Amino acid sequence: MQDGADADRDRGADRGRHAERDRRVEHDRDAEELLKRALLDAASAVSLSLPIGGLPVSDVVTVIFHARRDLGTLQTYLTPGAIGAGSHVSAGDLLRVPCDLDLADAADRDDAERLYGEQARTLRDAVLGADVVLALWREALAGVLGSVVTQTSVELQAPAPLPRLLPTALVAPDSQMIVTPVCNARTLAGGQPPVGIACIQQEVAHVYQLAEDPEGCVIDFMERSARHAHALAEQIAHQEASVERFLELSDAA
Secondary structure, eight states: OHHHHHHHHHHHHHHHHHHHHHHHHHHHHHHHHHHHHHHHTGGGEEEEEEEEEEETTTEEEEEEEEEETTTTEEEEEEEESOOOTTOOOOGGGOEEESOOOOOTTOSSHHHHHHHHHHHHHHHHHHHHHHHHHHHHHHHHHHHHHSOOEEEEOSOOSSOOSSOBSSSEEEEETTTTEEEEEEEOOOOGGGOSOOEEEEEEETTEEEEEETTSOHHHHHHHHHHHHHHHHHHHHHHHHHHHHHHHHHHHHHHHO
């Protein structure tokens, strides 16, 4: 009976991995198509880059505001490192962040420049604040769980519960716990986006507010994860008992 349960769990894990792989492939396809179309019709695409340095965990990231006149889109991406004008960025290095510029209320070009400056600073401040808090989480993770690795990548081993704000994550290898800043979608005209810290461990995910105590949050999340594992074990045991009783009926027939 245990072998069947293991097979069910394996199939469920495979489905989860396949879904995550499909999501990543779709992201790469969309980003690659965006870049390809920009290259085919450069007159219809405009990109502005904003490097943000001095980050305690991420070091440097670059915000890319990418507009398509023909598609009517103005989207925000983040990528690790400092990217200057004329640099090439592959689709796999672009993290879509749903915090976009909104310059529609600008009265003229000068007003648009003013609004752009204000909104770009808003995003910069959100990124900086999230990275500073992430540094506190790094200390808390190391204190509670031991080894911690900083991962700079657009992809994660498990899906985040909300859109990510930074292409940076903390990973505790022994517990397979992932910590990364996330945000809610909103235009930058509305001010700083709501930002939190997501903790992820396989099927369990929870978002904590930036102001919460990191060490307390780590302990709370590990307790949540333990409760989930216990409930899952009980569910599997219940299912196995049900199957066993059904097989007994079949044998008796």
